Amino acid sequence: MSKSLLISNGAYEPKQVEDKIYKLWEDSGFFNPDKLPKRHKKPYTIVIPPPNVTGELHIGHALNATIQDILIRQKRMQGYKTLWLPGTDHAGIATQNVVEKKLIKEGKSRFDLGREKFIEEVLRWKEEKGNIILTQFKKLGSSCDWSRTRFTMDKNYEEAVKEAFLQYHKKGWIYQGKRVVNWCKRCATSLSDLELEYAEEKGKLWHIKYPVKGGGSIIVATTRPETMLGDTAVAVNPKDERYKKLIGKVAILPLVNREIQIIADESVDKDFGTGAVKVTPAHDLNDYQIGQKHKLESIQVINEMGKIMGEVLSGYQGLKVLEAREKIVSELKSQNFLEKEEDYTHQVPKCYRCNTTIELIPSLQWFLKMDKLAKLAENPVKSGKIKFHPKSFQKPYLDWLKNVKDWCISRQIWWGHKIPIEGEESVLDTWFSSALWPFAAMGWPDKNASDLKNFYPTNVLSTARDIVNQWVARMIFSGLEFTKKIPFEDVYIHATVLTREGQRMSKSLGTGIDPLKFVDEFGADATRFGIAFQIMGNQDMKFVTDNILMGKKFCNKIWNASRFVLGQIDSKMIEIKKPTGKLSLVDKKILKSLEKTIKSVNRDLNLFKFGKACHALYDFFWHDFCDKYIEESKKQNNQLPAQAEKTKNILTYVLLNSLILLHPFMPFITEEIYQQIPIKNLPAGRHGKKECIMIEEWPN
RNA sequence: GGACGAUUAGCUCAAUGGCAGAGCAUCUGCUUUACACGCAGAGGGUUGCAGGUUCGAGUCCUGCAUCGUCCACCA
Numbered sequence: 092m093s094k095s096l097l098i099s100n101g102a103y104e105p106k107q108v109e110d111k112i113y114k115l116w117e118d119s120g121f122f123n124p125d126k127l128p129k130r131h132k133k134p135y136t137i138v139i140p141p142p143n144v145t146g147e148l149h150i151g152h153a154l155n156a157t158i159q160d161i162l163i164r165q166k167r168m169q170g171y172k173t174l175w176l177p178g179t180d181h182a183g184i185a186t187q188n189v190v191e192k193k194l195i196k197e198g199k200s201r202f203d204l205g206r207e208k209f210i211e212e213v214l215r216w217k218e219e220k221g222n223i224i225l226t227q228f229k230k231l232g233s234s235c236d237w238s239r240t241r242f243t244m245d246k247n248y249e250e251a252v253k254e255a256f257l258q259y260h261k262k263g264w265i266y267q268g269k270r271v272v273n274w275c276k277r278c279a280t281s282l283s284d285l286e287l288e289y290a291e292e293k294g295k296l297w298h299i300k301y302p303v304k305g306g307g308s309i310i311v312a313t314t315r316p317e318t319m320l321g322d323t324a325v326a327v328n329p330k331d332e333r334y335k336k337l338i339g340k341v342a343i344l345p346l347v348n349r350e351i352q353i354i355a356d357e358s359v360d361k362d363f364g365t366g367a368v369k370v371t372p373a374h375d376l377n378d379y380q381i382g383q384k385h386k387l388e389s390i391q392v393i394n395e396m397g398k399i400m401g402e403v404l405s406g407y408q409g410l411k412v413l414e415a416r417e418k419i420v421s422e423l424k425s426q427n428f429l430e431k432e433e434d435y436t437h438q439v440p441k442c443y444r445c446n447t448t449i450e451l452i453p454s455l456q457w458f459l460k461m462d463k464l465a466k467l468a469e470n471p472v473k474s475g476k477i478k479f480h481p482k483s484f485q486k487p488y489l490d491w492l493k494n495v496k497d498w499c500i501s502r503q504i505w506w507g508h509k510i511p512i513e514g515e516e517s518v519l520d521t522w523f524s525s526a527l528w529p530f531a532a533m534g535w536p537d538k539n540a541s542d543l544k545n546f547y548p549t550n551v552l553s554t555a556r557d558i559v560n561q562w563v564a565r566m567i568f569s570g571l572e573f574t575k576k577i578p579f580e581d582v583y584i585h586a587t588v589l590t591r592e593g594q595r596m597s598k599s600l601g602t603g604i605d606p607l608k609f610v611d612e613f614g615a616d617a618t619r620f621g622i623a624f625q626i627m628g629n630q631d632m633k634f635v636t637d638n639i640l641m642g643k644k645f646c647n648k649i650w651n652a653s654r655f656v657l658g659q660i661d662s663k664m665i666e667i668k669k670p671t672g673k674l675s676l677v678d679k680k681i682l683k684s685l686e687k688t689i690k691s692v693n694r695d696l697n698l699f700k701f702g703k704a705c706h707a708l709y710d711f712f713w714h715d716f717c718d719k720y721i722e723e724s725k726k727q728n729n730q731l732p733a734q735a736e737k738t739k740n741i742l743t744y745v746l747l748n749s750l751i752l753l754h755p756f757m758p759f760i761t762e763e764i765y766q767q768i769p770i771k772n773l774p775a776g777r778h779g780k781k782e783c784i785m786i787e788e789w790p791n
Numbered sequence: 792g793g794a795c796g797a798u799u800a801g802c803u804c805a806a807u808g809g810c811a812g813a814g815c816a817u818c819u820g821c822u823u824u825a826c827a828c829g830c831a832g833a834g835g836g837u838u839g840c841a842g843g844u845u846c847g848a849g850u851c852c853u854g855c856a857u858c859g860u861c862c863a864c865c866a
Contacts, residue, residue, distance in 0.1 A: 312865090314866070358865095359866085557861080625803075625804075630796055630797085631797075634803090637803060637816085647828045651825040
């Protein structure tokens with residue numbers, strides 16, 4: 092039945108092959124390293140970067156899945172005991188938002204349900220939708236060990252998170268404190284610096300006159316006049332000649348009539364604005380530091396809803412920030428405190444999950460001290476134990492660590508790991524748990540967990556560059572802190588996939604493209620090959636369908652070349668031998684070309700040069716094998732019987748080797764054809780018998 | 792403000808300092824028994840701009856322009 096498919100169909104039909112072949116692989120058990128034949132000894136591990144459960148697959152995921160599957164399949168064929176461990180991340184804020192949106196449609200808020208019911212709702216949603224992304228990976232042919240699938244909210248994983256928190260706590264690296272933090276009023280939670288996105292906004296720079304006690308005045312410039320309700324000082328640069336005589340005097344806060352100090356601080360830039368800055372320790376990071384240094388009072392005037400609080404000035408309480416801004420500007424104007432109003436474009440921080448403008452407010456939060464951990468993350472990269480590919484990502488990584496602030500690890504949402512302390516309602520930043528992934532997914536903190544013993548540390552991490560600091564750095568220091576081992580050796584940062592127009596692919600922009608559309612139209616192999624073909628080492632990759640079309644045509648070429656070769660040997664069982672003895676010029680040429688291709692593909696894959704390997708395979712198979720050797724072989728067939736036999740052997744030998752080399756890139760079609768070659772005996776395999784091309788021996 | 796990357800055919804991309812190529816698209820001719828998802832061919836380029844080094848520059852150096860990304864952020 093299946094044999095006739097190859098012999099009779101002149102066009103490759105992926106739909107008739109893919110599900111069948113994926114089932115064959117799953118039935119074989121070879122995705123699971125414990126079930127690989129005994130000859131697979133040395134472990135090789137990739138842990139899948141846990142895609143967040145709200146995620147829908149876009150080309151970027153397909154790119155990463157393809158890269159990892161190429162690596163893991165090649166290593167499996169090389170005889171490694173390969174584990175590709177899949178899983179998903181609970182993605183606290185993102186998931187909570189999705190479920191909240193769903194509730195809003197039903198006319199409810201999460202507060203109507205209460206915490207427990209709400210979490211049940213999230214779990215229900217996760218059961219229903221959370222694994223979609225993993226089935227999408229299967230469609231692409233990813234050879235993950237699904238029996239080991241992990242989720243960051245599993246019971247065991249939860250234990251790991253708790254243990255990590257307690258160990259940090261024991262060392263005194265976790266502290267609770269009231270700090271000015273990034274606050275998203277929509278999500279009602281604190282955010283770390285890495286969770287902000289900046290958007291350029293046109294605003295104004297207002298110059299406001301603050302009278303000085305005893306005569307005169309000082310003019311400050313600000314983009315946020317409403318925060319003046321919380322001003323507790325005016326600061327100037329100590330070297331600024333214009334203001335030297337005012338240092339130490341007292342200014343009167345307009346409208347509020349509070350007396351505030353005029354102080355000197357190095358951090359003030361003489362050349363910006365008027366060179367004098369109003370200091371609001373409660374609502375600005377830099378002002379907070381100035382406030383600490385000069386022991387200034389901190390007056391909070393904006394609450395967690397983004398509204399004015401307190402009775403600093405009557406008529407303001409309960410106003411939204413922007414309303415207060417408008418009102419205060421008009422009052423300053425009418426009372427002649429406004430000196431100047433100029434247009435000013437600046438970067439405004441936004442929540443990376445819901446795009447709401449971030450407020451800076453003082454809040455009681457949990458922090459993880461970063462000084463020692465940053466060093467831990469630095470060392471292995473500096474010493475070369477962990478290598479970035481491309482290398483250029485090393486510098487920004489180290490720069491970030493050099494200046495990193497303590498990590499605010501608490502979030503005021505409901506979906507996440509509760510901070511393990513009595514009475515605590517906050518949950519941990521999702522990245523706190525993601526940081527433990529390589530070892531927690533393998534059973535840590537149980538030191539006797541067999542996966543942890545056998546497969547940790549892992550070999551390669553492949554990920555996107557926008558989470559190098561957010562995730563990679565944190566995995567490295569967590570790994571070293573808790574297991575004393577680096578969690579992986581190679582960090583491969585893949586290209587960011589852009590649209591043809593050069594736009595980022597994202598759901599919110601409506602620019603995301605679902606790769607399954609291409610799997611459906613062109614086949615999984617064509618999609619993978621088309622994507623891999625384009626990986627040329629650039630940091631961006633404009634996605635075009637052309638290459639996938641090429642992949643489809645290439646599949647067809649492979650299919651038909653195989654039909655031709657198998658047609659030559661009829662259906663009798665054959666032995667495929669390494670060609671020896673007297674060979675013709677064309678014979679020698681194709682064999683030499685095969686050797687060259689094997690060498691270059693091996694070299695390129697070792698260097699993560701996937702596109703180059705694809706080009707070499709494409710050129711070899713199409714131009715050298717099909718255009719030249721197969722055409723030439725048609726003539727040789729008319730010659731002496733002995734020569735014809737030799738030619739048939741070379742045809743099958745080169746075809747088999749080509750299929751093996753192509754398998755990591757195009758797993759389905761190569762497996763399908765391999766299954767149909769009537770092989771009696773294999774030349775290369777250490778095992779000597781035919782099973783799956785997936786575990787066939789890789790040529791070196 | 793700092794760092795990095797990109798700029799080559801209509802599009803997406805290649806090219807250890809040595810004759811600028813591929814895929815897609817376009818055009819011409821082929822129903823040649825593996826493949827029309829194919830075969831044989833053709834057209835299409837002042838390699839972003841201006842200098843410099845060199846016998847020789849797409850490639851190295853300097854400056855500029857445009858685009859992109861990350862980091863920091865000035866109130």
